[in-house]
Amino acid sequence: MKKITLILLPIFLVGCGSQQTATSTFIAKDKRINVKPITGQTLTGAIFTQPVGKVTVINVWASWCAPCRAEAPTLAALAKKYKGAVFLGVLTRDSEIAARAFQKRFDLPYPTLVDDSVLLQFRNTLSANAIPSTILIDKKGRVAARISGEITVASLSDLIEKLHAE
Numbered sequence: 656m657k658k659i660t661l662i663l664l665p666i667f668l669v670g671c672g673s674q675q676t677a678t679s680t681f682i683a684k685d686k687r688i689n690v691k692p693i694t695g696q697t698l699t700g701a702i703f704t705q706p707v708g709k710v711t712v713i714n715v716w717a718s719w720c721a722p723c724r725a726e727a728p729t730l731a732a733l734a735k736k737y738k739g740a741v742f743l744g745v746l747t748r749d750s751e752i753a754a755r756a757f758q759k760r761f762d763l764p765y766p767t768l769v770d771d772s773v774l775l776q777f778r779n780t781l782s783a784n785a786i787p788s789t790i791l792i793d794k795k796g797r798v799a800a801r802i803s804g805e806i807t808v809a810s811l812s813d814l815i816e817k818l819h820a821e
Contacts, residue, residue, distance in 0.1 A: 677804030680781055681814065684821065687797035688780040693743065693773050697766040698755050703743065710818045711741040711792040712811070715774065715783040716767075717749040718757035722805040723787045727761035729808055734765050737815050747771040747786060793818050 744767030781801035
């Protein structure tokens with residue numbers, strides 16, 4: 656499994672830079688693909704299991720990624736605003752020490768998984784093809800949207816609200 660992850664990781668790195676333009680993709684309800692609930696170990700050592708029936712926002716990041724640092728305060732604020740949604744970070748190609756410092760510095764109020772192999776299940780739908788990438792799962796456990804690049808309040812709020820309304 657780790658060999659597959661290492662082969663796919665360069666895909667996740669495409670676009671990580673300060674001049675990146677974000678692109679948003681939304682999938683119609685009848686075209687969405689189910690994914691199994693995400694589970695794994697977090698930076699704190701706890702085990703996270705994605706709750707069923709909630710909109711889930713998954714943000715793929717690394718502490719060395721400039722757009723990841725730029726979007727972190729926005730993600731923290733939106734996680735506090737949208738308490739009905741589940742926010743989850745997924746660390747990629749980074750040390751846990753640097754990631755813990757990042758999480759503390761930006762006061763991220765949600766867990767971050769340390770094993771990015773969970774992203775492999777998105778390969779047949781909207782994969783995390785750059786960092787940062789943000790994938791949204793609808794209440795039925797289907798991949799519904801992705802933002803490749805740095806999120807904005809407007810871009811992520813719009814997607815969360817569309818999914819909450821479904």
